Amino acid sequence: MFIPTLVLWLLSASPEVPVTPPVPVDAAPPVMPADASALTQAVHVLLRLTIDDTGEVSRVDVRESGGVPFDRAAMAAALRWRFEPARRGDVALEVQVDVPVTFEPSASPGGVATSSTEENTPPPGPKPPSFSTTVRGQSVAPPPVAVGDFHITVGQLADVPRNSATDLLLLAPGVMLANHGGEGHAETIYLRGFDAGEGKDVEMRLNGVPLNEVSHAHGHGYADTYFIIPELVQSLRVTEGPYDPSQGDFGVAGTVDYQLGLERRGITASASYGSFASRRLSLVWGPPESTDATFVGVLLRQGHGFGPNRAYANAGLMAQTELRLGPETRLRLFGASYGARFSTAGVVRETDVVDARLPCDADADSQFFCLYDPNQGGASQRHLASVELVSRLERGGRFVQQAFAVTRQMRSRENFTGFLQDTPPVGEAQRGDNTEQSYQGTTVGLRGRYTPGLTWAGQPQPLELGYVARYDNVHTRARRLRDKGGAPYATVFDNQVRTTNLGAYLSLRGAPMEWLTLRGGVRVDTFLFGVEDLNRPESDRQGSRIPEESVEAYGFFASPRASAEVRLTPQLTWLTSAGLGARSSDAAGLSDAEFAPYARVTSGETGLGWRWADDAGASALEVRGAVFATRVSQDLVFSETTGRNQPIGPSQRLGAFGTARFQWNQRLDVQASLAWARATQPLPGASSWRLWDGAVIPYIPQVLGRVDAAWRGTATVARQPVGWSLALGHSAIGPKPLPLDRYSESIFLFDVAARARWRAVELGVTVENLLDARWRESEFNYVSNFRGPDAPASLLATRHFSAGAPRTVRGTLTVYLDLQEDRP
Numbered sequence: 001m002f003i004p005t006l007v008l009w010l011l012s013a014s015p016e017v018p019v020t021p022p023v024p025v026d027a028a029p030p031v032m033p034a035d036a037s038a039l040t041q042a043v044h045v046l047l048r049l050t051i052d053d054t055g056e057v058s059r060v061d062v063r064e065s066g067g068v069p070f071d072r073a074a075m076a077a078a079l080r081w082r083f084e085p086a087r088r089g090d091v092a093l094e095v096q097v098d099v100p101v102t103f104e105p106s107a108s109p110g111g112v113a114t115s116s117t118e119e120n121t122p123p124p125g126p127k128p129p130s131f132s133t134t135v136r137g138q139s140v141a142p143p144p145v146a147v148g149d150f151h152i153t154v155g156q157l158a159d160v161p162r163n164s165a166t167d168l169l170l171l172a173p174g175v176m177l178a179n180h181g182g183e184g185h186a187e188t189i190y191l192r193g194f195d196a197g198e199g200k201d202v203e204m205r206l207n208g209v210p211l212n213e214v215s216h217a218h219g220h221g222y223a224d225t226y227f228i229i230p231e232l233v234q235s236l237r238v239t240e241g242p243y244d245p246s247q248g249d250f251g252v253a254g255t256v257d258y259q260l261g262l263e264r265r266g267i268t269a270s271a272s273y274g275s276f277a278s279r280r281l282s283l284v285w286g287p288p289e290s291t292d293a294t295f296v297g298v299l300l301r302q303g304h305g306f307g308p309n310r311a312y313a314n315a316g317l318m319a320q321t322e323l324r325l326g327p328e329t330r331l332r333l334f335g336a337s338y339g340a341r342f343s344t345a346g347v348v349r350e351t352d353v354v355d356a357r358l359p360c361d362a363d364a365d366s367q368f369f370c371l372y373d374p375n376q377g378g379a380s381q382r383h384l385a386s387v388e389l390v391s392r393l394e395r396g397g398r399f400v401q402q403a404f405a406v407t408r409q410m411r412s413r414e415n416f417t418g419f420l421q422d423t424p425p426v427g428e429a430q431r432g433d434n435t436e437q438s439y440q441g442t443t444v445g446l447r448g449r450y451t452p453g454l455t456w457a458g459q460p461q462p463l464e465l466g467y468v469a470r471y472d473n474v475h476t477r478a479r480r481l482r483d484k485g486g487a488p489y490a491t492v493f494d495n496q497v498r499t500t501n502l503g504a505y506l507s508l509r510g511a512p513m514e515w516l517t518l519r520g521g522v523r524v525d526t527f528l529f530g531v532e533d534l535n536r537p538e539s540d541r542q543g544s545r546i547p548e549e550s551v552e553a554y555g556f557f558a559s560p561r562a563s564a565e566v567r568l569t570p571q572l573t574w575l576t577s578a579g580l581g582a583r584s585s586d587a588a589g590l591s592d593a594e595f596a597p598y599a600r601v602t603s604g605e606t607g608l609g610w611r612w613a614d615d616a617g618a619s620a621l622e623v624r625g626a627v628f629a630t631r632v633s634q635d636l637v638f639s640e641t642t643g644r645n646q647p648i649g650p651s652q653r654l655g656a657f658g659t660a661r662f663q664w665n666q667r668l669d670v671q672a673s674l675a676w677a678r679a680t681q682p683l684p685g686a687s688s689w690r691l692w693d694g695a696v697i698p699y700i701p702q703v704l705g706r707v708d709a710a711w712r713g714t715a716t717v718a719r720q721p722v723g724w725s726l727a728l729g730h731s732a733i734g735p736k737p738l739p740l741d742r743y744s745e746s747i748f749l750f751d752v753a754a755r756a757r758w759r760a761v762e763l764g765v766t767v768e769n770l771l772d773a774r775w776r777e778s779e780f781n782y783v784s785n786f787r788g789p790d791a792p793a794s795l796l797a798t799r800h801f802s803a804g805a806p807r808t809v810r811g812t813l814t815v816y817l818d819l820q821e822d823r824p
Contacts, residue, residue: 022051022083022095030077032103033069043067043103045074046289053092055083061265063098064324065289074101091615143509145519145563146577147607147626148173148192148240148254148657154233156669156710159727161751161766165228169256172238173659174675176704176733180778180802181412182377183305183312184342186224188778192240192628193653193677194253195700197645199223200636201252201583207260207320207334208447209386209404210470212250215497217437217476218412219644220586220636221250225258227316227338227382229297231268231284234261241603241628242581245505245521245561246449246466249584252601252632260320260334262286262295266818274766274810278303288818293322293332306805307345307369308360309376314340328392336384343377345369346415347778349786350799368774369803372786375434375486378412397453406443411436413481416640416800418786420793422480422490430789432483435492435643441474464521467504472497476587478642483789492642496532497587501525507561520562527555527598531587553594557582575626576606589647599634618665625658629691635681637697640782640800653679654691670709678702696737698781703734720758727753738781740797747775747804755812762814769807777804 046064049057060075078099085092144151152171162168166187169175176190186198196202200221204211206228216222239247240254247255265288272280284297295318302313316338323331348358348370356362360370386404393399415434422431449466478492507521531551538547561579568574585597607626613619635651638644655677662670680694710727733747750771755764769775780800785793 020087022055022086022097025055025082025084027081027083028077030073030101030103033073043070045070045101045103047074047078047099047101049078049081049097049099050094051083051085051097052094053085055085057081057083058094062289063291066101066103070101070103073103088615143517143519143565144575144609145239145561146241146243146605147575147609147624148605148628149243150238150240151235152238153235155663156666156712156725157671157708157727158230159710159712159725159753159755160708160729161727161753161768162230162729163768164226165230165233165258166225168230168233168236168258169238170706170729170731171236171671171708172240173657173673173706174240174655174677174704175238175706176701176731178778180344180347181414182310182342182344183301183303184226184314184340184380185344185378185412186222186226190700190704191253192630192675193655193679193700195637195679195697196253197221197636197638199250200645201250203247203249203251203255205255205257206336206384207332207386208257208388208402209334209384209406210248210443210445211406213408213439213441213443213474214472214499214584215474215476215495215587216410217439217478217644218410221583222410222439223250224380224382224410226314226340227336228258229282229284229299229316229318231270231282231299232260232262232295232297232318233258234263234292235259241577241605241630242559242579242601243561243563243577243603243605244579245507245523245559246464247581248468248503248523248525249501249527249582251581252583252599253630260295260318261292262297263292264816265290266816268814268816270812270814272810272812275808276304276306278808278810280810280812291322293320293330295320305343306808307371307803309343309345309371309374312340312342314338314342325389330390332386332388332390334384334386334388336382338382339380341377341379343374344414345371345802346373346376347780347800347802348372349784350801352786365774365806369806372418373415373434373483375481375483376413376415378410380408380410382406382408393451393453398449398451400447400449402447404443404445404447407441409440411438413437413486414643416643416780417782417784419483419789419791420783420785421641431489432481432789434481434483434486436479436481436488437643438477438479439474441472441476443470443472445470462509464507465505466507468501469503470501472499474498478644491535493588494533494535495587496534498530499584499587500528501584515567517565517567518562519565520560522561523559525555525557525559525582527553527557527584529553529585529587529590529597531590551587551590551592553585553590553592553597555584555596555598557596557598557600571612572608572610574606574608576604578604599632601630601632603628603630605629619663621660621662623658623660625656627654627656629654631688631691635697638699638780640780640784648697649681651679651681651697652691652694653677667712668710670707672707673705675704676702698737698739699779701734701736703732705732706730717758723757725753725755736779738779738799740781742781742799744776744779747773749773749775755814757814760816762812762816764812764814766810766812767807768810769805772807773804774806775804776801778802 043066045066048061048063050059052058060078062071086095177187189196194201197219199212204223211223212221237257265286267285270282279302281300286295297318299316318336320334353367358370360366384406388402391399417433419430446469451464477494479488480490503525505523509519511517533549536547536549559580563577566574581601583599605628609624611622630653632651636645637648639646657675659673679697679700682694707730712725729751731749735743751768753766
């Protein structure tokens with residue numbers, strides 16, 4: 001017996017033009033395999049069909065196997081099926097469909113899989129199956145909650161050179177990345193006028209699992225995404241600003257959620273070698289009989305680095321499987337493991353580079369990439385597991401439950417000031433300012449959301465209820481190390497921290513008028529902190545004491561968020577959003593019995609969005625632009641004396657951005673963005689409306705531009721088809737304000753890539769920093785003493801910087817095993 005259900009995937013559906021799914025014309029059931037006589041229970045096979053624009057089945061793949069005999073029987077039948085083709089308007093389309101095929105045993109005694117007829121009954125014969133169709137758009141993303149809410153499909157732009165999954169953030173406007181800590185240290189993120197550090201103002205998630213680490217020794221909210229394998233990132237959602245009720249802790253400048261998936265089935269193995277002995281080996285596997293959500297990936301990286309003390313080595317594994325528990329329920333199991341070791345050159349003084357005083361060759365390049373202290377670097381480990389259950393309900397509802405656990409460890413050593421801060425015992429020499437920061441932590445939690453699928457007045461009224469429960473148990477510590485030997489000589493802080501974050505939210509979307517859509521909601525968060533301070537003095541004015549102390553704090557915060565969307569034309573919308581958000585406090589700054597330990601953020605945004613797609617869905621253009629304003633009750637800025645972010649009081653931002661993405665015929669994909677932001681500290685007693693007044697906050701670039709472009713095609717070489725692609729990435733970074741009214745220089749970087757594929761083999765080459773610019777990835781302005789422990793300290797501030805990578809060339813060989821064509 002044959003019971004198929006057809007699920008149509010329209011990968012480039014236009015929201016303005018209705019799509020008619022394919023209709024079966026001749027779809028005879030498959031023949032029961034001869035060796036299935038002992039079949040006692042149903043066997044299921046999931047096929048993926050490619051139905052061309054004439055209605056013929058041009059390709060059949062097995063997505064979920066029921067066994068070789070049943071797979072062959074189902075495929076043989078499917079190749080004979082004919083359909084009325086899918087259409088968008090009057091245009092016939094080639095589409096892909098998933099067809100579950102069920103072989104059921106006969107009802108005769110013994111369960112023998114045979115067919116029989118009774119007298120006076122019609123003779124048996126192939127009967128057209130009964131198809132039901134569900135039209136799904138291009139993995140239709142929910143409507144944006146703000147102009148700055150981006151659901152980004154990586155697609156062809158994966159061809160643009162990128163070192164890590166963190167670099168994919170550059171696809172969102174107003175993002176800049178910098179790194180002063182080495183290949184393996186989390187990137188510093190600049191977004192929407194915020195110096196978000198390594199995650200203090202950006203909520204980071206992976207498949208919904210939170211990545212920000214509370215009270216991290218290097219900085220509260222530290223989030224390292226370097227462990228994510230780029231080949232497995234299918235899309236990411238970047239919500240700039242606190243406008244979605246589902247956004248939680250650290251969502252000050254915005255939220256980033258990486259979504260994993262592997263479209264290409266089979267095995268893809270890739271090996272790279274490039275400048276500075278950089279080596280990269282990746283292996284990703286998607287079982288042909290499974291969906292995009294099932295994959296395994298392994299990534300190994302190693303290299304000497306582009307200068308002294310920049311070597312690195314890391315390895316990571318990520319795996320996920322999706323299990324069907326019923327027609328409307330699936331279970332996803334995900335796990336990841338990662339380990340890394342890296343060295344860093346730290347910062348150097350500009351004056352020492354100019355005067356060639358560094359311990360390297362005297363030529364300009366050697367000095368530029370030199371260092372003071374070789375005892376800098378770090379190591380980290382991370383292990384992550386997640387279980388997610390998704391159930392589709394009647395009337396379009398959905399129920400999602402997720403449980404997760406994360407354990408990680410990190411240790412880093414950095415020296416920003418040389419020999420400046422230590423006060424040695426009488427008669428001893430200065431011991432140096434090298435800082436060791438270590439962190440060990442475990443996170444467990446639950447997340448869930450429920451969408452009942454309500455309707456009112458015949459219109460869907462999406463309502464969502466969600467919750468999060470997260471518990472962290474961490475040990476965080478900072479110590480000073482001797483310049484000679486690296487032994488610790490002083491403890492800066494040593495805390496055992498336990499935090500609980502319980503949150504819940506409600507959101508609702510409605511359309512009171514055809515041209516007006518309103519969205520609103522509220523999120524409620526509670527924070528409970530328990531801190532064991534292990535670095536208290538052994539005595540005070542009243543005598544000796546135990547060098548430990550307990551601190552407890554509690555906070556409650558409600559965050560309303562709302563937006564209004566006005567549809568001016570079928571393609572043009574005007575969207576205005578406003579919301580409140582919160583960032584929890586670093587345990588190192590808490591006092592006992594403190595209430596409301598968090599920073600408040602208030603933000604508003606208004607702008608326009610325009611989208612166009614041709615009738616055939618081959619071309620699409622999306623343009624967005626907006627202005628925004630943000631105020632934060634307690635901001636943080638990097639301090640060179642502690643090597644981490646420190647409180648500075650309230651801050652404010654005023655900015656604007658524009659972005660456009662054009663896609664044509666799955667050949668050309670171009671995205672460009674330009675953003676401006678001004679971040680200031682308000683003057684005491686100043687009006688909250690004067691967002692442009694005040695002292696400029698350092699290190700935050702005011703102008704950022706980015707272009708990503710990828711062009712794909714096919715050429716004929718020796719009568720053989722050869723696929724090729726060319727890609728370009730360009731970043732333009734305006735001057736960054738530095739302390740004491742200094743500014744950095746502008747930065748212009750170009751990256752290019754090219755590749756060619758013949759059958760199962762692909763060769764590629766990437767060139768990063770094509771023009772070999774000498775650029776400063778991070779710049780500072782402060783007082784330091786790197787001349788030695790006996791040198792007199794200077795009180796004159798000067799520029800310090802960490803060098804950016806020079807021109808880097810890498811060649812790649814990729815082999816596609818179990819080769820299957822990419823999906824349209």
